[in-house]
Amino acid sequence: MKNLKYLAFCISRNYCSQSIRQKQEIANALISHESFVKFQNSVPEIVNTILIKRAHLSLLGVEDHIKKIADYGLYNGNKLSSSLLLYTYKKLETGKSMTEQSLYLAHVLAWAVEMFHCLFNILDDMQDKTNAQVKNVHLLSNAKAGANDMCLIISSIYEMLNVHFSGKTFFSKIVNLFNTAFLYKATGQHFDLTTSKAMSGNTTLFTMEQYDNFVYLSNTYCSLHLPIYLGMTLADKVNEMYCEDVQDICTDIGKLLQMQDDYQNCFEENDMIYKRGTDIEKGKCTWLAVTALQRCTRPQRIVFKSCYGSAEPAHMERIKLLYKQLKLPQLYKEQQKATSKRIVERMGMLSKNNKGETLPPELFEHFLKPNNVEL
């Protein structure tokens, strides 16, 4: 199933961003290669569950297409969410309760989170011209087909939840977790689309509050909270205090990762293929842009407004220079360190359940390693 063409495509994706590679490394640290391969190998059967139940699908030729989408979703992306889910589940599920069947259910959920991200990768690919030569090669012949693929993915996810969980007591909880993720991610994307388009001088929405909110909805909830909560739910370990721990710590980890993405997009040009940051020319609401607006003088604000969101190389360089003048690289490093320290401190206050157990700290530790934080 994983042919050479796919492999080439995956490699290009993996190399197209420094931060994607870091997330991949975190994913690799969370679960063993063997476990991940076991998960990947279970996917064809998982996908077949939908197809077998719906005889109509094979008739209209959609069967092969759904398999292709599942492949695409599984071999692209950074696998962080699925690894985090499997890790959480395995750590929290007490020895005897973990059976082949329960692990299979964890694989179903892990597949569902990967497909969730696949959906928004397709959305990103829909207008992102940067990597046009590598993206869209498999699925998107046009916008309507891409949008329809998104519907197919969403319904495949809910179908899968129905097939495997509709009889369980926590069914509505799981549906709600996924739906929250869809709602939040789509809201984040809406903000991203409207602010980057409307950037002709209007920076009123570029506040730290809006930025934090955007990061939480668009990334933190979907990449961190969702998989951890799903793992906790499946292991029947959802309690208020655990949830508070996850909420607090992951919100900071999410900020850490997004700041990193933003910073690397602007400053860390590398010689990997296909990589070029486009946040400045697209006028994105990034940590750099928001912080710059917080710190700049009136004349600097005029420079920012006239250059930000322009694809003119001189304008882009001017923005980078402004960021340097405002000492954002230093500030970035300080804030990364401060946030990491706050996370470590918060990890020292993990709640104990009635058996005296806490959430496994490794759940969060791996996110700090790329920042070289002393643990």
Place this chain on the structure above:
Amino acid sequence: MKNLKYLAFCISRNYCSQSIRQKQEIANALISHESFVKFQNSVPEIVNTILIKRAHLSLLGVEDHIKKIADYGLYNGNKLSSSLLLYTYKKLETGKSMTEQSLYLAHVLAWAVEMFHCLFNILDDMQDKTNAQVKNVHLLSNAKAGANDMCLIISSIYEMLNVHFSGKTFFSKIVNLFNTAFLYKATGQHFDLTTSKAMSGNTTLFTMEQYDNFVYLSNTYCSLHLPIYLGMTLADKVNEMYCEDVQDICTDIGKLLQMQDDYQNCFEENDMIYKRGTDIEKGKCTWLAVTALQRCTRPQRIVFKSCYGSAEPAHMERIKLLYKQLKLPQLYKEQQKATSKRIVERMGMLSKNNKGETLPPELFEHFLKPNNVEL
């Protein structure tokens, strides 16, 4: 809320297709104008339920956008599904059980089915250049925004189901009904997209079995089964025999409506604004195309293959001539009559429940009136 701009837009939509107008008439016959207005008036409150629960949404400016989408969904489309749902519920709900609260829940579901159709209207608008001057005026500035709006709509629907039904025994049933609709509609659209694109001589998928399947998945289930089953579920009147009645009769009604759409798209040019059938030039899998391929001689097949799917006026005229040579207009009328008669006969065999009640025949009768069938 319903301002003049919207009104103009609705009128143009209503006039853009003969068959949409017919469906509108059926909808009007099903429930009174007063009841429909009551439903429409409840929508702002329904939409607020999502927004109030999710404080995050107002921050990122998505609140107004969701309201705008809800408006768009509510004042466009043919309203057939929501009317059918409300009609079914009101007919089946026994007097005392219908309260303001239960009617409100029916409105929630009716809103959800309208939004479901709105979603696929947006998908249609995404590439349909025909009515570009009237479509997309409110929402779609580009494909990515349109696709993201689709995600927002889907998650708003599931959010609404969660808010109002997650505590009810029939929650997973309702989720499953909607999910089936999403899966079927997206599958139908996939077939439509792949067959119409791939029509350069390849007509292997243009069989009556595929066509019937396409009609069922893409239209019948979503426009007829979904709203009726939802109404039955809410009224707690789901039983196997009733479902068989709905299944059998609606499948035929769905065929009747789709054949009508296909026929009118080709033959009934009218002087209404914005109307021009594009099935031939897009190479769609229609009843006419499938039937032509069943009946044509080898030389006629060559003509079909070389002209179908071309926007060349001479080619389009040649296809119309071929249809006439094959006597498809007569056959259409005969089949419409035969299908209508079959429906009437099947309606004579409606199952009785243990109280001796049947489904209300009016549920189906209204669909036969535009065909002037003697009941």
